[in-house]
Amino acid sequence: MNPGTSEMHFVAALDRVPGMRGVLCLFEGVCSGAADGYARATGRPAATLLHLGPGLGNGLANFHNARKARTPIVSIVGEHATAHLKVDAPLTSDIQAFARTVSNCVRTAASADDLGQAAAATVADAWGPPGQIAMLIVPADHSWSQTAQPVVIREPRRPALPTGPVPDLRRPGTAILLGGTAAHPRALAAAGRISAATGARIMIARGVGCIAWGAGRFHAPQVPYFPEGALPFLAGVKHLVLVESEQPVSFFAYPDTPSYMTPEGCEIVTWVKRGEDGTAALEALADPGVPVPITPRQAVEAPCDDGPLTLDSLGLALAAYLPENAVVSDEMVSSGPKVLPYLAQAAPHDWMPVTGGSIGQGLPVALGAAIAAPGRRVVALEADGSAMYTFQALWTMAREKLDITVVVFANRRYRILDIEMQRTGANGLGAIALGPAANDMIDIGRPDLDWVKLSEGCGVPATRAATSREFSSQFRDAMNEPGPRLIEALLL
Amino acid sequence: MNPGTSEMHFVAALDRVPGMRGVLCLFEGVCSGAADGYARATGRPAATLLHLGPGLGNGLANFHNARKARTPIVSIVGEHATAHLKVDAPLTSDIQAFARTVSNCVRTAASADDLGQAAAATVADAWGPPGQIAMLIVPADHSWSQTAQPVVIREPRRPALPTGPVPDLRRPGTAILLGGTAAHPRALAAAGRISAATGARIMIARGVGCIAWGAGRFHAPQVPYFPEGALPFLAGVKHLVLVESEQPVSFFAYPDTPSYMTPEGCEIVTWVKRGEDGTAALEALADPGVPVPITPRQAVEAPCDDGPLTLDSLGLALAAYLPENAVVSDEMVSSGPKVLPYLAQAAPHDWMPVTGGSIGQGLPVALGAAIAAPGRRVVALEADGSAMYTFQALWTMAREKLDITVVVFANRRYRILDIEMQRTGANGLGAIALGPAANDMIDIGRPDLDWVKLSEGCGVPATRAATSREFSSQFRDAMNEPGPRLIEALLL
Numbered sequence: 001m002n003p004g005t006s007e008m009h010f011v012a013a014l015d016r017v018p019g020m021r022g023v024l025c026l027f028e029g030v031c032s033g034a035a036d037g038y039a040r041a042t043g044r045p046a047a048t049l050l051h052l053g054p055g056l057g058n059g060l061a062n063f064h065n066a067r068k069a070r071t072p073i074v075s076i077v078g079e080h081a082t083a084h085l086k087v088d089a090p091l092t093s094d095i096q097a098f099a100r101t102v103s104n105c106v107r108t109a110a111s112a113d114d115l116g117q118a119a120a121a122t123v124a125d126a127w128g129p130p131g132q133i134a135m136l137i138v139p140a141d142h143s144w145s146q147t148a149q150p151v152v153i154r155e156p157r158r159p160a161l162p163t164g165p166v167p168d169l170r171r172p173g174t175a176i177l178l179g180g181t182a183a184h185p186r187a188l189a190a191a192g193r194i195s196a197a198t199g200a201r202i203m204i205a206r207g208v209g210c211i212a213w214g215a216g217r218f219h220a221p222q223v224p225y226f227p228e229g230a231l232p233f234l235a236g237v238k239h240l241v242l243v244e245s246e247q248p249v250s251f252f253a254y255p256d257t258p259s260y261m262t263p264e265g266c267e268i269v270t271w272v273k274r275g276e277d278g279t280a281a282l283e284a285l286a287d288p289g290v291p292v293p294i295t296p297r298q299a300v301e302a303p304c305d306d307g308p309l310t311l312d313s314l315g316l317a318l319a320a321y322l323p324e325n326a327v328v329s330d331e332m333v334s335s336g337p338k339v340l341p342y343l344a345q346a347a348p349h350d351w352m353p354v355t356g357g358s359i360g361q362g363l364p365v366a367l368g369a370a371i372a373a374p375g376r377r378v379v380a381l382e383a384d385g386s387a388m389y390t391f392q393a394l395w396t397m398a399r400e401k402l403d404i405t406v407v408v409f410a411n412r413r414y415r416i417l418d419i420e421m422q423r424t425g426a427n428g429l430g431a432i433a434l435g436p437a438a439n440d441m442i443d444i445g446r447p448d449l450d451w452v453k454l455s456e457g458c459g460v461p462a463t464r465a466a467t468s469r470e471f472s473s474q475f476r477d478a479m480n481e482p483g484p485r486l487i488e489a490l491l492l
Numbered sequence: 493m494n495p496g497t498s499e500m501h502f503v504a505a506l507d508r509v510p511g512m513r514g515v516l517c518l519f520e521g522v523c524s525g526a527a528d529g530y531a532r533a534t535g536r537p538a539a540t541l542l543h544l545g546p547g548l549g550n551g552l553a554n555f556h557n558a559r560k561a562r563t564p565i566v567s568i569v570g571e572h573a574t575a576h577l578k579v580d581a582p583l584t585s586d587i588q589a590f591a592r593t594v595s596n597c598v599r600t601a602a603s604a605d606d607l608g609q610a611a612a613a614t615v616a617d618a619w620g621p622p623g624q625i626a627m628l629i630v631p632a633d634h635s636w637s638q639t640a641q642p643v644v645i646r647e648p649r650r651p652a653l654p655t656g657p658v659p660d661l662r663r664p665g666t667a668i669l670l671g672g673t674a675a676h677p678r679a680l681a682a683a684g685r686i687s688a689a690t691g692a693r694i695m696i697a698r699g700v701g702c703i704a705w706g707a708g709r710f711h712a713p714q715v716p717y718f719p720e721g722a723l724p725f726l727a728g729v730k731h732l733v734l735v736e737s738e739q740p741v742s743f744f745a746y747p748d749t750p751s752y753m754t755p756e757g758c759e760i761v762t763w764v765k766r767g768e769d770g771t772a773a774l775e776a777l778a779d780p781g782v783p784v785p786i787t788p789r790q791a792v793e794a795p796c797d798d799g800p801l802t803l804d805s806l807g808l809a810l811a812a813y814l815p816e817n818a819v820v821s822d823e824m825v826s827s828g829p830k831v832l833p834y835l836a837q838a839a840p841h842d843w844m845p846v847t848g849g850s851i852g853q854g855l856p857v858a859l860g861a862a863i864a865a866p867g868r869r870v871v872a873l874e875a876d877g878s879a880m881y882t883f884q885a886l887w888t889m890a891r892e893k894l895d896i897t898v899v900v901f902a903n904r905r906y907r908i909l910d911i912e913m914q915r916t917g918a919n920g921l922g923a924i925a926l927g928p929a930a931n932d933m934i935d936i937g938r939p940d941l942d943w944v945k946l947s948e949g950c951g952v953p954a955t956r957a958a959t960s961r962e963f964s965s966q967f968r969d970a971m972n973e974p975g976p977r978l979i980e981a982l983l984l
Contacts, residue, residue, distance in 0.1 A: 001933060003909075003933055004909070004912075005744045005908075005909070005912040005916065006744065008909070008912055008913050008916045009916065011913070011930045011933050011934075012913065012926075012927070012930050014927065014929035014930050014933070015926075015927025015928065015929045015930055016927075020929075022929055022930075022932060022933050024932060024933050024935075024936070026877070026880040026881075026936065027852075027880065027881055029550070052850075053556065053593065054552065054553035054556045054557075054848065054849075054850030055553070055850065057549060057552035057553045057556065057593065057594075057850075058521070058550070058552075058553050058850075058852075058881075060546065060549035060550075060552070060590070061546035061547070061549045061550050064545065064546045064549065064585060065546075068582050080744065080745055081745035083745065083751065084741075084742070084744070084745030084751045086751070087739075087741040087742075087751045087752060088738075088741070089741050089742065089743055089744070089745075089751075089849075090560050090698070090699050090743060090847065090848050090849040091743070091744075091848065091849040091850065093556060093593065093594075094593060097589065097592060097593045098552070098593050100589060101545065101549065101585065101586060101589045101590050101593070102585075140744075140745060140916075141745070141747075144747055144916065144917070206582070207582050246580075247579075249576075249579040249580070249581050250576070250579075250581065251581055251582060251583070252497045252498065252572065252576070252581070252583075252632075253572055253573035253575065253576030253581075253632060253633070255633075255636055259575065259576045259578070259579045259581075260579060355582065356546065356582050356583065357546075357581075357582040357583040358544075358546035358547065358549075358550075358583065360519075360550075385518070388518040388519065388884055388887075389518075389519055389550075391884075392880055392883075395880075395939070395941065398939045399938060399939060416497075417495075417496070417497070417500070420496075420497040420500055421500050421503070421504065423497075424497065424500045424501065424632075424636065425636070434504075434507075435504070435506065435507025435508075436507065437506035437507045437512075437514055438503045438504050438506050438507055438514075440514060440516060441493060441495055441503050441506070441514050441516050442503075443516075444516070444518065446891060447887070447890045447891060447950070447951025448951070449887065449949060449950065449951075450948060450949040450951075451949070452949075453945040453946070453948050453949035454945070454946060454949035454950070456942060456945050457941060457942040457943070457944075457945035457946035457949055458939070458941065458942075458946070459939025459940070459941075459942075
């Protein structure tokens with residue numbers, strides 16, 4: 001939460017309702033992203049408390065990200081007292097308009113008597129299924145007025161089994177695309193059995209909030225990010241069976257590139273709709289007698305040479321030292337394609353990728369996941385450009401003494417834009433020949449960000465790793481220390 | 493700007509259109525706030541370039557602040573290519589819905605042929621008068637397609653003189669409330685002459701973007717922030733004459749407090765409407781033969797004792813060393829009432845206060861003002877809580893080598909909320925007796941933010957001042973050094 005004047009009665013009530021735990025964030029985008037991480041780790045919505053329209057505005061990008069993955073969040077937004085709205089005070093705005101940008105489920109409490117009931121309905125709406133960003137706007141006078149109205153808690157709706165027929169999965173060229181809540185360990189194990197029995201390929205959609213990853217379990221690859229990866233990946237698919245997912249599309253449009261990534265003529269079969277229970281559907285179909293095809297875990301040795309740190313040596317160190325049952329919040333952006341295959345060799349863990357594509361998601365998601373899952377090691381793999389967006393998350397990690405290790409991939413570029421500049425053909429000259437003015441909009445060095453100082457400034461101990469040896473030993477140590485820690489991984 | 497893939501053609505064009513200067517910010521809220529500061533310093537709109545709906549979302553709070561002060565800004569937002577919108581890609585959102593939250597003037601370019609014309613119309617709309625947040629949404633395919641369509645530049649509309657009668661300003665109990673563009677030096681000098689000739693009080697509205705301040709010129713006080721200040725301030729006013737302003741209202745509503753700050757029965761007379769030329773109206777009425785009543789500047793001595801730094805000693809040092817024609821971006825929040833009277837004793841300067849009340853405005857406004865006004869010294873007076881919101885502005889100050897001195901008021905509280913908690917009666921116990929859970933939502937210490945490290949992490953040299961002597965000497969030195977500098981003023 002990051003409350004203001006209109007929310008003071010809510011804040012004062014925190015000491016009277018022991019079931020509530022308030023976690024202060026120093027920017028609203030941290031709040032919304034942390035609520036996302038909490039729900040990804042638990043399946044249950046967290047609540048945010050924000051201040052009026054502009055405070056909600058600061059949280060919108062991470063609400064957008066959560067909405068795209070159907071992550072449930074209860075968003076409470078304070079409003080001026082109703083009688084004050086007519087005077088157009090400085091902070092007056094159309095909060096419903098802010099709220100609707102990221103949610104279809106927005107209500108304003110109508111009175112003090114209505115407030116409890118409206119809150120219960122908002123919580124129920126957030127559950128979905130599928131999960132919703134459910135907004136409740138609370139005028140200050142409804143908070144400060146008395147009510148004796150009882151509140152009836154609404155039970156959350158649970159996802160149901162799909163009612164349609166099970167598609168024929170034995171047809172050649174069949175692939176099952178897992179999305180939503182169907183990329184968790186149980187769903188993947190069942191999908192592995194189905195694949196072994198039918199020959200269907202199993203793949204994971206983009207934009208999924210939490211994916212069972214690492215070695216020693218059934219491994220399903222994710223549809224690649226760029227069209228030149230996704231198109232060949234899907235080339236042989238004749239029947240794409242959707243489980244809580246949609247037909248894969250390109251993240252961005254490019255001249256002369258299709259928007260849909262499936263081949264011409266591919267049949268799209270929706271087996272399990274969004275909001276239905278993909279895991280239960282898979283388990284109902286899977287034969288428990290069929291062994292789950294496991295990718296065995298192989299020993300990985302962390303590099304300890306004094307050469308400059310590379311993405312390969314960094315990936316090896318992660319694979320070697322990441323503990324079992326860790327949570328990995330991934331906002332590596334351009335570094336992801338190189339590092340993710342190494343993570344697939346690590347101990348089994350939950351992988352939490354970016355979802356809606358708005359940067360600034362990774363640190364808050366790590367924060368929320370760590371609050372949700374005490375005792376589990378959380379690792380945030382963060383591009384430097386993205387990390388700057390919601391870097392205030394570090395302070396809350398320090399305050400709450402969370403076991404989070406942040407690795408900042410410091411390449412000092414919006415590297416993904418180098419790639420995109422080339423792909424869109426915008427420079428007409430190839431990636432290297434950017435003009436100086438354009439280059440300045442992609443270069444985030446000059447001056448270089450000093451992540452050790454930034455982290456220490458927020459109360460999180462930090463070190464810098466420029467060699468493979470330094471990174472391996474720092475990351476290994478971090479996995480064995482309590483509390484937050486940041487490693488600036490210099491990748492130049 | 494903070495562009496993404498959809499904006500790559502715009503970015504590439506920066507090297508072909510030398511009249512454009514791209515300034516990279518590492519978060520969109522810095523872009524919108526910097527555009528605000530640029531326009532406050534020049535009266536001319538700057539442009540922002542942001543990436544899709546969520547990127548615009550990150551800029552909304554400072555667009556809101558600018559809108560409330562009628563600061564003109566041209567906001568360009570990239571959109572997916574039109575053919576790609578049907579597939580609901582991860583970053584797809586209703587950009588118009590985001591845009592409408594802070595502006596009534598939103599258009600989407602209809603084609604490559606339309607793009608130049610739409611841009612020209614957006615610039616003209618931004619000028620107003622009064623100034624607008626004018627949004628232009630640019631689908632990527634309109635950027636990458638060819639056009640030979642000529643663009644006709646639309647001349648900005650200029651504000652006109654008011655057409656209504658001049659109110660009788662000699663009636664006892666008359667006060668003139670200056671807002672909008674009518675708090676600049678020329679307007680204030682004319683208002684001073686009018687006051688001397690008629691006996692009318694001159695006062696400045698809240699939410700004005702730029703106010704002529706400091707000694708050696710006509711001084712008009714601003715309507716106080718809190719009702720207990722504003723109500724007695726306005727108590728004797730029988731006829732309030734509005735010049736580019738509105739009837740004063742309370743920032744927030746409180747139980748048993750009126751929303752309007754004017755006394756019962758006070759006549760509200762709109763002389764100069766928003767969008768009309770208040771300065772010209774005042775000058776047309778003022779008799780140039782009447783001398784401007786000047787508040788003489790008195791020598792101020794900066795304290796140099798070794799006692800703990802206080803707001804009084806800090807204010808004295810500002811008054812002693814602030815150079816003439818400086819720009820002061822003020823987001824002191826709870827420290828403002830103590831420090832502003834000292835600034836009124838400083839050399840004449842432009843004071844840029846907060847406008848729409850959403851925190852995170854001060855550092856970006858200082859950044860934009862410094863870009864707009866090379867050669868002038870810019871001082872940002874920043875509360876620590878607010879500074880954390882858009883702290884990424886420091887990096888752009890370093891990159892652009894701007895002559896900005898940032899003073900962070902480090903009291904390690906959202907101090908304003910201590911006051912508001914007491915005022916709203918939310919704790920029912922007086923300000924001191926907050927429960928521990930509520931207190932944790934207002935306390936931003938534990939861990940303490942280290943502003944020296946945060947600043948150095950962004951490439952801005954920094955020092956800490958814990959005593960009056962330290963602050964005086966650091967601030968004096970800063971006024972004589974080129975480039976950005978941060979002083980953490982410890983106020984504990």
